[in-house]
Amino acid sequence: MSVVGKSVRRPDVPGKVTGAARYAGDLALPGMLHAKLKRSTVAHALIRRIDFSRAMKLAGVKAVLTHESVPRVLHYGSPHPRSASLACDQYILDRKVRYWGEAVAAVAAESEEIADEALDLIEVEYEELPALLTVENALASSVLIHDTKNNLVTDPVRVKRGDVDKGFAEADLVIEGTYEMGRPTPAYMEPNVCVAQWQEDRLTMWISTQTPFMVRGILAEVLGLPLAKVRVLVDHMGGGFGAKQDLFQTEFLCALLAKQTRRPVRLEFTRKETFLGGRSRHPGKVWLKQGFRKDGTLTARQARVTLNSGAYGSHGPGVTAVGTAALTSLYRCDNLMLEGKCVYTNTPIAGAYRGYGVVQTYYALDIQMDEAAERLGMDPCALKLQNAVREGDIAPSNHAVVGHGLEDCIRRGMQEVNWPVKKKTKNRGWGMGCEMHGSSAYPGIKEQGNATVRLNEDGSAQLFTGTTGLGTGAHTALAQIVAEELGLRFEDVSVVHGDTDVVPWDIGAFASHTTYMGGRAAQMAAAEVKKQLLERAADALEASAADLDVSLGMIRVKGSDKSLAVKALVSPTRGVPSKQFVASATYTPTKSYSFAAHFVEVQVDTETGQIDVLQVVPVHELGKVIHPVAAAGQIEGGIQQGIGHTLTEDYVIDPVTGRSLNAGFVDYKMPLSLDMPPIRTILLETAPDPGGPFGAKGVGEDPIIAIGPAIANAVYAAIGVRFRHYPITPEQVLEGLKSR
Amino acid sequence: MKISLGVNGEKRELEIEPYRSLLDVLRNDAGLTGTKKGCDVGDCGACTVIVDGKPLNSCLMLGVEAQGCEVVTIEGIRHPLQEKFMDLGGAQCGFCTPGMIMMAKALLDEKPHPTEEEVRFAIAGNICRCTGYTRIVEAILHVSRR
Numbered sequence: 001m002s003v004v005g006k007s008v009r010r011p012d013v014p015g016k017v018t019g020a021a022r023y024a025g026d027l028a029l030p031g032m033l034h035a036k037l038k039r040s041t042v043a044h045a046l047i048r049r050i051d052f053s054r055a056m057k058l059a060g061v062k063a064v065l066t067h068e069s070v071p072r073v074l075h076y077g078s079p080h081p082r083s084a085s086l087a088c089d090q091y092i093l094d095r096k097v098r099y100w101g102e103a104v105a106a107v108a109a110e111s112e113e114i115a116d117e118a119l120d121l122i123e124v125e126y127e128e129l130p131a132l133l134t135v136e137n138a139l140a141s142s143v144l145i146h147d148t149k150n151n152l153v154t155d156p157v158r159v160k161r162g163d164v165d166k167g168f169a170e171a172d173l174v175i176e177g178t179y180e181m182g183r184p185t186p187a188y189m190e191p192n193v194c195v196a197q198w199q200e201d202r203l204t205m206w207i208s209t210q211t212p213f214m215v216r217g218i219l220a221e222v223l224g225l226p227l228a229k230v231r232v233l234v235d236h237m238g239g240g241f242g243a244k245q246d247l248f249q250t251e252f253l254c255a256l257l258a259k260q261t262r263r264p265v266r267l268e269f270t271r272k273e274t275f276l277g278g279r280s281r282h283p284g285k286v287w288l289k290q291g292f293r294k295d296g297t298l299t300a301r302q303a304r305v306t307l308n309s310g311a312y313g314s315h316g317p318g319v320t321a322v323g324t325a326a327l328t329s330l331y332r333c334d335n336l337m338l339e340g341k342c343v344y345t346n347t348p349i350a351g352a353y354r355g356y357g358v359v360q361t362y363y364a365l366d367i368q369m370d371e372a373a374e375r376l377g378m379d380p381c382a383l384k385l386q387n388a389v390r391e392g393d394i395a396p397s398n399h400a401v402v403g404h405g406l407e408d409c410i411r412r413g414m415q416e417v418n419w420p421v422k423k424k425t426k427n428r429g430w431g432m433g434c435e436m437h438g439s440s441a442y443p444g445i446k447e448q449g450n451a452t453v454r455l456n457e458d459g460s461a462q463l464f465t466g467t468t469g470l471g472t473g474a475h476t477a478l479a480q481i482v483a484e485e486l487g488l489r490f491e492d493v494s495v496v497h498g499d500t501d502v503v504p505w506d507i508g509a510f511a512s513h514t515t516y517m518g519g520r521a522a523q524m525a526a527a528e529v530k531k532q533l534l535e536r537a538a539d540a541l542e543a544s545a546a547d548l549d550v551s552l553g554m555i556r557v558k559g560s561d562k563s564l565a566v567k568a569l570v571s572p573t574r575g576v577p578s579k580q581f582v583a584s585a586t587y588t589p590t591k592s593y594s595f596a597a598h599f600v601e602v603q604v605d606t607e608t609g610q611i612d613v614l615q616v617v618p619v620h621e622l623g624k625v626i627h628p629v630a631a632a633g634q635i636e637g638g639i640q641q642g643i644g645h646t647l648t649e650d651y652v653i654d655p656v657t658g659r660s661l662n663a664g665f666v667d668y669k670m671p672l673s674l675d676m677p678p679i680r681t682i683l684l685e686t687a688p689d690p691g692g693p694f695g696a697k698g699v700g701e702d703p704i705i706a707i708g709p710a711i712a713n714a715v716y717a718a719i720g721v722r723f724r725h726y727p728i729t730p731e732q733v734l735e736g737l738k739s740r
Numbered sequence: 741m742k743i744s745l746g747v748n749g750e751k752r753e754l755e756i757e758p759y760r761s762l763l764d765v766l767r768n769d770a771g772l773t774g775t776k777k778g779c780d781v782g783d784c785g786a787c788t789v790i791v792d793g794k795p796l797n798s799c800l801m802l803g804v805e806a807q808g809c810e811v812v813t814i815e816g817i818r819h820p821l822q823e824k825f826m827d828l829g830g831a832q833c834g835f836c837t838p839g840m841i842m843m844a845k846a847l848l849d850e851k852p853h854p855t856e857e858e859v860r861f862a863i864a865g866n867i868c869r870c871t872g873y874t875r876i877v878e879a880i881l882h883v884s885r886r
């Protein structure tokens with residue numbers, strides 16, 4: 001292949017290294033007002049009275065909105081197509097407050113400073129309700145956070161296969177444990193931001209979102225507008241990692257403030273607000289029990305997964321379903337009984353975040369496999385290899401697995417690090433973790449990828465795609481796929497994106513499906529344009545279209561030296577191109593799985609309790625690598641976030657008041673440049689998926705999953721203390737060493 | 741109030757609010773939005789610019805303090821770092837990139853051949869959430885070896 005598989009220069013990066021790239025927050029419109037949100041100072045309460053008369057008297061304040069002045073429309077917290085993945089439990093502003101820091105009013109003013117000052121002049125009187133700050137409290141209490149019969153976001157997820165009782169009866173070893181997960185947040189660098197402007201009755205919104213068409217849809221629905229009256233624009237985005245699929249209520253408030261003031265309105269979160277009003281990963285507990293025969297064969301697996309959704313449902317139902325279903329696989333087991341619960345609490349909202357429930361459940365699973373290996377007297381890699389999911393097995397999505405990706409990753413990693421690694425230094429150790437993750441959200445969402453490819457009269461091509469540029473390089477991968485399929489040079493393909501008025505409908509950039517699904521749609525559209533081209537060329541070259549091929553912009557008759565440049569074929573005669581070559585394609589994918597095994601070496605300082613990750617060798621099976629540097633970049637970044645959530649990152653909520661205790665980058669500790677170890681990334685292409693473009697599968701979510709258990713297992717190898725939770729803090733390491 | 745300063749080699753007279761940070765002055769009053777606001781409290785480094793030869797967080801300096809100073813932003817440089825960031829995967833979402841490149845430039849201006857440890861130390865106040873820093877460090881070291 002001439003374009004796919006090459007690390008071409010990403011067209012989005014020149015603007016990023018020169019400062020020319022425009023993000024939603026860079027926009028300044030004439031007459032633009034600035035909005036700020038008043039946030040609650042209690043965790044659970046009814047609003048008795050809200051008085052903003054003093055705020056309105058402040059010079060420069062143009063409008064204030066409260067629950068009394070916004071449309072009361074119940075809506076989904078994330079604007080996905082209606083599906084089982086989401087909860088419908090939000091109002092633009094409500095008369096009830098469900099967590100500390102929830103928005104209760106919005107102000108638009110001439111400057112951010114005036115808007116800020118006005119917030120202090122808004123008086124809110126609360127009638128406090130008991131705050132349910134833990135899952136245990138929420139499940140035991142008769143106090144309800146929403147109008148539901150209990151504090152569950154959705155009915156429990158249940159998966160049953162075979163007979164677990166029989167499986168446990170056949171086991172020589174039964175092992176069980178409870179594993180606990182903290183509250184990491186995506187902490188994207190670009191705070192949430194949007195700008196709303198009305199032109200007559202038409203709303204335009206510039207926004208940092210992963211799902212512009214979904215934002216368009218829900219704005220139209222909640223504000224009572226036809227779709228054609230809403231235009232959503234997204235150019236560059238400063239990261240999202242899943243969380244920017246949600247609505248943050250700012251979209252509605254910005255639009256309503258702009259309508260009321262007849263001025264454009266901009267609302268940007270402060271960094272603190274990205275914690276308060278953003279989305280975290282679901283904190284959770286996983287009780288897991290497995291049975292093994294002496295030879296290592298798994299006989300039964302039983303689990304109860306309990307996730308803390310926070311004050312709203314957001315992606316809770318989807319995260320619970322995906323995380324729980326993930327326990328059906330990775331290591332083959334015929335007898336399964338799994339239950340997943342998602343619980344409302346009066347804490348900040350958990351939502352979609354890279355790994356989507358699987359981070360939590362595979363943390364438990366992969367640590368327990370390590371524990372079982374020791375009890376069985378087996379090497380953990382050998383135990384995992386023996387039980388590894390393989391071709392034809394039923395994946396969590398109920399599809400047959402393609403290829404032997406997991407085994408390939410484990411074997412290659414073992415070779416790379418020379419496993420089992422002999423312990424040479426005290427308090428150092430190696431561990432490994434595995435994962436598989438689906439490309440696309442099917443079957444939770446019936447997915448669809450769309451693309452239009454059009455040739456310009458100079459022979460270059462334009463891809464129209466609705467997918468957003470999160471920063472992953474997805475548009476580059478899509479352009480590579482089009483160039484490869486169409487037989488053009490990479491430089492001759494450009495990408496049009498980011499405008500719901502122009503590009504084909506798109507479900508959004510999430511679920512590791514952009515290259516897999518959007519790429520396949522782009523490939524299909526390109527193939528159709530190629531067909532049109534070759535049919536046209538057949539006449540010119542006096543050959544059958546079937547005998548023609550196109551590569552790097554030249555159409556050739558196979559087995560002869562007759563050729564014609566694409567440019568010559570489409571080029572204008574007297575100013576008019578020979579024809580409009582254009583095609584659209586729709587691709588409805590099912591699902592494929594990518595696999596990984598992470599090998600990690602850690603060192604534990606037994607005096608301070610500090611865990612240092614010394615090196616990581618991630619092996620990922622991706623079917624086909626479209627852009628090696630971008631793929632490796634996804635993996636390295638995912639590992640960074642995974643090291644963070646395993647060792648240092650935890651968004652802490654005060655157990656008494658529900659206040660956020662560390663909503664900022666000084667107290668919420670992410671890995672910095674000095675904390676990151678060398679990462680030797682290995683990409684495999686051993687199990688290409690027939691559903692992906694050129695066999696390609698997703699890579700975005702995978703790398704954050706396996707790193708966590710790999711670290712916990714390495715810590716055990718280093719100091720013999722087993723940790724079954726994250727983050728693993730130095731204090732806990734010291735405690736653990738004492739009780740060793 | 742009025743301030744006069746050099747921005748990317750050009751003398752600018754700006755009418756600014758006295759309480760505005762240099763970051764807001766650059767973005768809103770000078771129209772240079774390449775410098776990013778990631779936290780506004782000096783924690784993330786996305787707003788790093790070079791003032792009189794020294795890198796600093798422009799969110800922590802008042803605009804008025806820049807009176808008479810020479811400020812260089814991402815828009816004002818053409819540096820081999822930019823090429824290497826593009827080629828080696830040093831930029832993903834790009835939001836930390838301007839600050840990261842300005843910090844790296846300040847380092848290389850002062851110390852043209854740093855060790856990897858020195859590079860990592862220099863950018864320790866610049867948070868990147870996409871790359872794991874691996875390729876950023878590689879890009880900076882690449883330039884330093886030229």
